[in-house]
Amino acid sequence: MALLTPQRERSTSAKSTQDSPRYRARIILRHPATLLGVLLLLIFGYLILAPVISLLLGAIQVGFGDEAKAGASAGTLTGYYLDRVFSSPVSDIIFYTPLLNTLWVSLCSMLIALAVGVPVAWLLVRTDLPARRWFASALIVPYMLPAWTFALAWTTIFRNRSNAGQQGWMETLGWEPPNWLAYGPVPIIVIFSLHFTPFVILLVSNALKNLPGQLDEAARISGASAQQRWWRVTLPLLRPALLSAATLMFAKAIGEFGVAYVLGLPAGFQVLSTTLHQSISTQQSGIAAVIAAVMVALGGISLMVDLRFLREAQRFTTLNGKATLTQTEPLIRWRIPALAVVSLLFTISVLIPLGTLVLSTVMRVPGDFSVQNFTADYWIGHDLPTVGFSQGVLVSAATWRAVWNTVWMVGLAALCTGLLGLLVGYVVVRSPLRQLGTALRVITFMPYLVPGLAFAVAYLSLFAVPRGPIPALYGTATILILIMIADEMPFASRAGVTAMMQLGAESEEAAQSLGARFGYRLRTVILPMVRSSLASATLLPFVSGVQGLSLVIILATPGTELMTTLSMTLIDFGYSHAANAVVVMICAIALLGTWATQKLFRSNLADSLG
Amino acid sequence: MSTTSTHRWTTVVGLGLSALLFTGCAGQAPAATTAPVAQSAEDFDLDQLISAAKAEGPITIYDSTSKVEDMAAAFTKAYGIKATGVKTDAAEAIEKVTREAQAGNVVGDVVAISDLPAVKNQLLPNNFVTNWVPADLAPNIDASMQEPLVMITDPSFWTYNTEAFNTCPATNIWDFTTEKFTKKVAFQDPVGDNGALDWYSQMAQFGDQQLRDAYKEAFGEDLVTDKDSAAAEWVSRMAANQPILTKSSEEASEAVGAGGQDDPPMALMSSAKYRNIEEKGYSLGVCEGLVPWVGKASPKSLTIASGSKSPNAAKLFVHFVLTQEGIEPQISDGKISANSSIKQPEDAAHVGKHLNEIFQFDNAGLETDWASREIWQDLWRTSAK
Numbered sequence: 005m006a007l008l009t010p011q012r013e014r015s016t017s018a019k020s021t022q023d024s025p026r027y028r029a030r031i032i033l034r035h036p037a038t039l040l041g042v043l044l045l046l047i048f049g050y051l052i053l054a055p056v057i058s059l060l061l062g063a064i065q066v067g068f069g070d071e072a073k074a075g076a077s078a079g080t081l082t083g084y085y086l087d088r089v090f091s092s093p094v095s096d097i098i099f100y101t102p103l104l105n106t107l108w109v110s111l112c113s114m115l116i117a118l119a120v121g122v123p124v125a126w127l128l129v130r131t132d133l134p135a136r137r138w139f140a141s142a143l144i145v146p147y148m149l150p151a152w153t154f155a156l157a158w159t160t161i162f163r164n165r166s167n168a169g170q171q172g173w174m175e176t177l178g179w180e181p182p183n184w185l186a187y188g189p190v191p192i193i194v195i196f197s198l199h200f201t202p203f204v205i206l207l208v209s210n211a212l213k214n215l216p217g218q219l220d221e222a223a224r225i226s227g228a229s230a231q232q233r234w235w236r237v238t239l240p241l242l243r244p245a246l247l248s249a250a251t252l253m254f255a256k257a258i259g260e261f262g263v264a265y266v267l268g269l270p271a272g273f274q275v276l277s278t279t280l281h282q283s284i285s286t287q288q289s290g291i292a293a294v295i296a297a298v299m300v301a302l303g304g305i306s307l308m309v310d311l312r313f314l315r316e317a318q319r320f321t322t323l324n325g326k327a328t329l330t331q332t333e334p335l336i337r338w339r340i341p342a343l344a345v346v347s348l349l350f351t352i353s354v355l356i357p358l359g360t361l362v363l364s365t366v367m368r369v370p371g372d373f374s375v376q377n378f379t380a381d382y383w384i385g386h387d388l389p390t391v392g393f394s395q396g397v398l399v400s401a402a403t404w405r406a407v408w409n410t411v412w413m414v415g416l417a418a419l420c421t422g423l424l425g426l427l428v429g430y431v432v433v434r435s436p437l438r439q440l441g442t443a444l445r446v447i448t449f450m451p452y453l454v455p456g457l458a459f460a461v462a463y464l465s466l467f468a469v470p471r472g473p474i475p476a477l478y479g480t481a482t483i484l485i486l487i488m489i490a491d492e493m494p495f496a497s498r499a500g501v502t503a504m505m506q507l508g509a510e511s512e513e514a515a516q517s518l519g520a521r522f523g524y525r526l527r528t529v530i531l532p533m534v535r536s537s538l539a540s541a542t543l544l545p546f547v548s549g550v551q552g553l554s555l556v557i558i559l560a561t562p563g564t565e566l567m568t569t570l571s572m573t574l575i576d577f578g579y580s581h582a583a584n585a586v587v588v589m590i591c592a593i594a595l596l597g598t599w600a601t602q603k604l605f606r607s608n609l610a611d612s613l614g
Numbered sequence: 615m616s617t618t619s620t621h622r623w624t625t626v627v628g629l630g631l632s633a634l635l636f637t638g639c640a641g642q643a644p645a646a647t648t649a650p651v652a653q654s655a656e657d658f659d660l661d662q663l664i665s666a667a668k669a670e671g672p673i674t675i676y677d678s679t680s681k682v683e684d685m686a687a688a689f690t691k692a693y694g695i696k697a698t699g700v701k702t703d704a705a706e707a708i709e710k711v712t713r714e715a716q717a718g719n720v721v722g723d724v725v726a727i728s729d730l731p732a733v734k735n736q737l738l739p740n741n742f743v744t745n746w747v748p749a750d751l752a753p754n755i756d757a758s759m760q761e762p763l764v765m766i767t768d769p770s771f772w773t774y775n776t777e778a779f780n781t782c783p784a785t786n787i788w789d790f791t792t793e794k795f796t797k798k799v800a801f802q803d804p805v806g807d808n809g810a811l812d813w814y815s816q817m818a819q820f821g822d823q824q825l826r827d828a829y830k831e832a833f834g835e836d837l838v839t840d841k842d843s844a845a846a847e848w849v850s851r852m853a854a855n856q857p858i859l860t861k862s863s864e865e866a867s868e869a870v871g872a873g874g875q876d877d878p879p880m881a882l883m884s885s886a887k888y889r890n891i892e893e894k895g896y897s898l899g900v901c902e903g904l905v906p907w908v909g910k911a912s913p914k915s916l917t918i919a920s921g922s923k924s925p926n927a928a929k930l931f932v933h934f935v936l937t938q939e940g941i942e943p944q945i946s947d948g949k950i951s952a953n954s955s956i957k958q959p960e961d962a963a964h965v966g967k968h969l970n971e972i973f974q975f976d977n978a979g980l981e982t983d984w985a986s987r988e989i990w991q992d993l994w995r996t997s998a999k
Contacts, residue, residue, distance in 0.1 A: 469717035
């Protein structure tokens with residue numbers, strides 16, 4: 005049955021003396037990767053490009069209800085929004101100051117994360133640090149916690165009288181934290197750094213493991229000291245990894261909203277994402293579009309810088325041969341101090357935030373550490389005085405509905421993302437038409453640069469009504485799954501490309517010459533070989549999907565409540581005990597998912613970064 | 615054969631891309647539709663409406679509170695017409711109503727939206743929704759609440775901490791602009807909140823004299839200002855007095871009411887937050903006798919989607935929520951029905967007692983509110999220190 009079709013495909017690998025453009029075109033078109041590529045292009049055009057374009061168009065088109073202000077009818081081109089953002093009396097307040105704040109906060113946190121993450125990665129990979137295997141997993145935990153949980157923990161500990169209300173823990177202990185420590189840029193930078201350090205550790209440890217040992221060995225034999233080898237050999241070789249870590253962090257810091265919202269407002273500290281939120285919540289979609297466009301452009305620029313440096317760096321890294329095992333550096337008398345530093349990092353970035361969160365769910369009044377103030381009611385109690393949520397978190401049906409929704413929706417989305425990522429990788433690596441691969445890579449990376457809030461608004465506009473054969477999706481689980489898929493594509497496609505590059509074409513070609521069709525080859529040859537990569541490519545989307553908030557808060561409806569939206573609903577009601585308990589459960593699910601994937605497929609989070 | 619297949623591919627890709635561009639544009643540019651249809655019913659017959667409604671299909675209601683689910687259930691119970699309440703906040707509801715009307719696929723038949731300026735200036739003129747006031751109940755509804763029809767108003771009160779103070783530390787709304795209240799007023803961040811901006815605009819249009827009189831009472835002299843209104847002067851001084859900005863009424867209630875505070879701030883907060891006295895042990899009290907108003911009430915409109923497939927059932931629902939039975943779930947925590955014949959139940963903030971001391975919105979100002987939001991936002995931003 006499969007005998008007839010391979011005839012057509014076989015010409016792909018067959019060498020031919022014919023070299024006319026028409027012949028080339030025929031080869032290109034007959035390769036299954038081309039067809040697949042076009043199909044993917046259509047899918048991502050719909051899921052990513054269309055919302056992004058509709059979002060950006062809002063910056064230059066008169067929005068609905070703004071006819072009088074802009075002096076033109078809705079839908080016509082206008083410079084009104086650009087004017088208001090860039091050159092009006094409030095430009096400074098709504099744009100330039102937040103822009104500067106965004107830039108320096110992102111830069112500072114990026115530098116701190118690098119300064120902490122790189123040495124720690126080195127300690128974990130290259131030295132005889134005690135318990136380094138354990139720390140390698142434990143220090144990654146902050147990356148699995150939503151960044152805004154750190155902000156919640158921070159305010160619980162450090163809040164002061166300038167915000168009135170309940171006392172912070174420091175206050176109950178008799179010390180009132182100064183304003184600069186309680187709110188504003190300092191805590192924001194600290195939290196960003198804590199959140200991004202694991203990312204640096206992941207990327208840099210990966211790079212360190214793959215570095216060729218010979219160069220270091222050669223330097224050692226030539227009598228170079230450990231310090232010299234680090235600065236002159238290892239660090240230059242790490243440059244590509246450092247650069248991509250830096251740009252990825254920078255782009256993420258620009259779009260991060262929750263932390264700046266919780267900690268910035270009391271100090272009047274605005275960043276671009278908070279002004280974006282203000283314009284969205286007052287329905288100034290034109291202004292929002294301009295600000296979103298600037299944020300996309302900033303991310304895009306940093307990415308281009310990264311690519312440029314990478315191209316230069318690649319010339320230099322391709323010199324290496326196969327990696328060999330590198331000797332571990334004995335720390336000798338530095339073993340204990342190094343252990344102390346790493347333990348301190350673990351305490352600050354994992355123990356304190358998670359501990360604060362857990363404690364806040366079992367204390368009636370925050371900060372009162374007497375025994376009678378502790379209770380398990382918020383977890384397992386019944387008939388609590390909080391009318392809107394009168395059951396403990398673990399016994400409430402609403403929680404379990406949200407848990408189930410989160411697990412199946414995020415799980416399905418992550419699986420689709422992983423698969424699509426591998427297919428993108430296949431097209432990028434195998435398609436004879438290079439442009440197809442490049443276009444796919446660029447489009448799938450776009451969501452990384454678009455702030456989640458703005459992306460969700462664009463989705464709402466596009467998919468609230470039926471378009472062509474696709475019915476109205478608002479209020480369904482489908483729209484949530486689609487936007488999660490779109491948003492997680494950046495890393496998934498990177499991971500997919502990496503995985504496919506490591507997979508030789510031989511086995512597939514062998515199957516092809518035996519007459520196996522593309523679909524059959526995909527099922528029986530390609531997918532089984534990349535199973536572990538698929539698990540990795542699924543893991544990161546799952547972890548970040550479980551904790552994602554800004555993306556889903558607009559799109560979730562009562563029927564499709566997720567855990568993050570449930571915790572926000574509880575915060576709106578002012579039920580912070582229950583809200584924090586739900587956040588603790590979110591962390592537990594993310595950790596459990598990671599652990600299970602690691603056990604089942606022996607894959608890890610580092611691989612999913614691509 | 616090869617040429618045709620190449621050609622076919624180009625066409626497919628081309629079509630795909632143009633489809634993309636099309637959807638891209640359609641996401642933002644709305645099409646204008648026909649002029650609004652005036653609605654009136656001189657010879658109103660409730661029984662006729664009920665029988666017409668029963669002949670129609672089920673309806674869906676959008677409202678920003680989850681209580682809409684109870685209201686829909688009560689409606690179904692009363693008339694046997696299936697109704698589904700969906701909690702949808704104002705911004706979402708506007709977006710959905712607009713897109714549904716454009717696509718001719720109406721899901722929400724009845725929409726309750728608290729953003730009245732948007733309803734008046736965006737949804738009504740484009741005929742996405744229709745205003746309908748039941749003729750038999752119209753005499754009980756203030757004329758300023760009929761275009762668009764107001765379902766309820768949501769009162770907020772100037773509130774103080776009853777544990778720290780025996781009586782309200784302020785007597786006049788201008789007190790909040792003085793040094794005594796520097797950093798001592800919790801205030802919802804107005805640049806992200808349409809409700810606050812519309813309140814300023816309404817005060818400028820309909821409360822100017824009262825604000826000037828209050829100023830004279832507080833400081834013993836006439837207000838001299840280069841601003842357009844007394845409200846603008848008040849807003850500007852408030853912004854400069856470093857208020858504690860909050861993200862929600864809930865945060866404000868904590869800032870004011872949490873126990874063990876020496877010098878807690880005051881705040882304007884929704885009457886619904888007075889339930890925290892019971893739930894969380896907060897100490898909250900209405901600032902009795904504050905001049906010129908102890909609070910304000912923001913309206914929520916109730917309109918019918920113009921393309922509804924069950925227009926009579928939708929009308930019947932509108933009628934239903936203007937009765938004591940229909941609105942009970944919302945007024946029980948302090949909201950006020952637009953139907954003045956409905957009896958206000960007792961609640962934690964004692965709303966019924968303060969009905970005449972609250973600043974009420976007037977629908978006549980909605981165009982100005984809509985047009986001046988950015989102006990108020992900018993005033994706040996440039997005055998804040």
